[in-house]
Amino acid sequence: MFTAWRLEQNDQGFHAALTHFEDSDLPEGNVTVAVEYSTLNYKDALALTHRGPVVRRWPMVPGIDGAGTVLDSSHPDWQPGDCWLLNGWGVGETHWGCLSQRARLNGDWLIPLPKGFSSRQAMALGTAGYTAALCVLALERHAAHPAQGEVLVTGASGGVGSVAVALLAKLGWTVTASTGKLQEEAYLRALGASHIIDRNTLSAPGKPLQKERWAAVVDTVGSHTLANACAQTRWGGVVAACGLAGGMDFPTTVAPFILRGVTLAGIDSVMQPRAARCKAWQKLVELIDLQMLERIAHDIPLDQAASAAQDLLDGRVRGRLVVKI
Ligand code: NDP
Numbered sequence: 001m002f003t004a005w006r007l008e009q010n011d012q013g014f015h016a017a018l019t020h021f022e023d024s025d026l027p028e029g030n031v032t033v034a035v036e037y038s039t040l041n042y043k044d045a046l047a048l049t050h051r052g053p054v055v056r057r058w059p060m061v062p063g064i065d066g067a068g069t070v071l072d073s074s075h076p077d078w079q080p081g082d083c084w085l086l087n088g089w090g091v092g093e094t095h096w097g098c099l100s101q102r103a104r105l106n107g108d109w110l111i112p113l114p115k116g117f118s119s120r121q122a123m124a125l126g127t128a129g130y131t132a133a134l135c136v137l138a139l140e141r142h143a144a145h146p147a148q149g150e151v152l153v154t155g156a157s158g159g160v161g162s163v164a165v166a167l168l169a170k171l172g173w174t175v176t177a178s179t180g181k182l183q184e185e186a187y188l189r190a191l192g193a194s195h196i197i198d199r200n201t202l203s204a205p206g207k208p209l210q211k212e213r214w215a216a217v218v219d220t221v222g223s224h225t226l227a228n229a230c231a232q233t234r235w236g237g238v239v240a241a242c243g244l245a246g247g248m249d250f251p252t253t254v255a256p257f258i259l260r261g262v263t264l265a266g267i268d269s270v271m272q273p274r275a276a277r278c279k280a281w282q283k284l285v286e287l288i289d290l291q292m293l294e295r296i297a298h299d300i301p302l303d304q305a306a307s308a309a310q311d312l313l314d315g316r317v318r319g320r321l322v323v324k325i
Helices: 042-049 119-141 159-170 182-191 223-231 255-259 274-287 290-296 302-313
Strands: 002-010 013-021 031-040 065-073 083-087 102-105 150-153 174-179 193-198 214-219 233-241 263-266 297-301 320-324
Touching: 002 042, 002 302, 013 302, 031 042, 031 119, 031 302, 042 302, 065 119, 083 119, 119 159, 119 214, 119 233, 119 263, 119 274, 119 290, 119 320, 150 159, 150 193, 159 174, 159 182, 159 193, 159 214, 159 274, 159 290, 159 320, 174 182, 182 193, 182 290, 214 223, 223 233, 223 255, 290 297, 297 302, 302 320
Parallel strands: 150 174, 150 214, 174 193, 214 233, 233 263, 297 320
Antiparallel strands: 002 013, 031 065, 031 102, 031 320, 065 083
16 A cells, blocks of 8 residues: 555546555556655646646646655666656656655656765755756856856746756856745845846836846746846847746747847756756756755655645745655
8 A cells, every 4th residue: 555646637626635545556667666755846736736737647646756766677777776766757747656655657767866865855956956957058058158147047936946046156157036035035145146136027028129138047937027038138148948937928029039149948857868867967966055955945744745735836935845755
């Protein structure tokens, strides 16, 4: 027997409950794992509350991230006792996920737990931290460099934003953090932000080209915020777009791209090939200060996942939520 969150959608509507399962209930897969820690990402919160169309098969066990040990495997890369880490691949969306004591997964989706992180620390970063690292790698791939000027991080007090601020500051960037939680100024400065701006200054419709300000941007918000960030990016700058916390739309013109040579780099964490995942996690191993990570992360038990998901979507969570299984 094991316990997991079970999401169901039927004639009576949507229902989320902690449920007892048998091992025989687990889906197909060539590696069976014990989950030690999972986490609550924005996407997990949408799934648990049914506020967004994340789940594409019912019933579903949510949880796009997990870390723990292998119990049983017929995959050549994995033996019982190995420490594994999983981010994405549609787990928690189309395949049962990791807000569960057990999971059965495809061994190709797993990577070894990076040396230097415990399973809890890996989940304190989770998809949010790994995505922040993918954003930083995208800026570097497009030759963005701290000597070129300031970097803007939007949704800075959230999971992706917090880790992006910490990584970029560690790399020597002067970081401007855009936030709706101005009361979190001390937290953002402790992560390494040099300047804090109110997110309202970016969220209203703006002109297609504005005063040049940012050498680079990591945007987790989308909509007018992303449009304004592009409009304020300096000639030749790079904008890594990974999120939609403010909206899915992108109301802008081609002006920043064809008149200022701005590069818009799209970031998808879910389908990244294994080599890119390992590179992003290596970046996190090299740059993350583990004491700083403790400022970002808060632990919750498995049974509080659904109420914490409401808090996260209502903007009451700072940083990252780690779920102890
Ligand atoms: P969080 O909920 O932890 O953080 C989102 C932050 O965005 C909030 O803390 C808040 O920060 C800001 N925000 C929330 N609502 C609004 C709003 N209406 N307008 C403007 N800002 C808002 O989520 P994550 O950090 O986990 O994820 C951030 C985004 O990135 C999400 O959209 C998520 O889906 C996406 N994402 C995408 C991935 C990919 O592969 N492309 C992977 C991971 C995440 P503040 O109060 O500081 O402004």
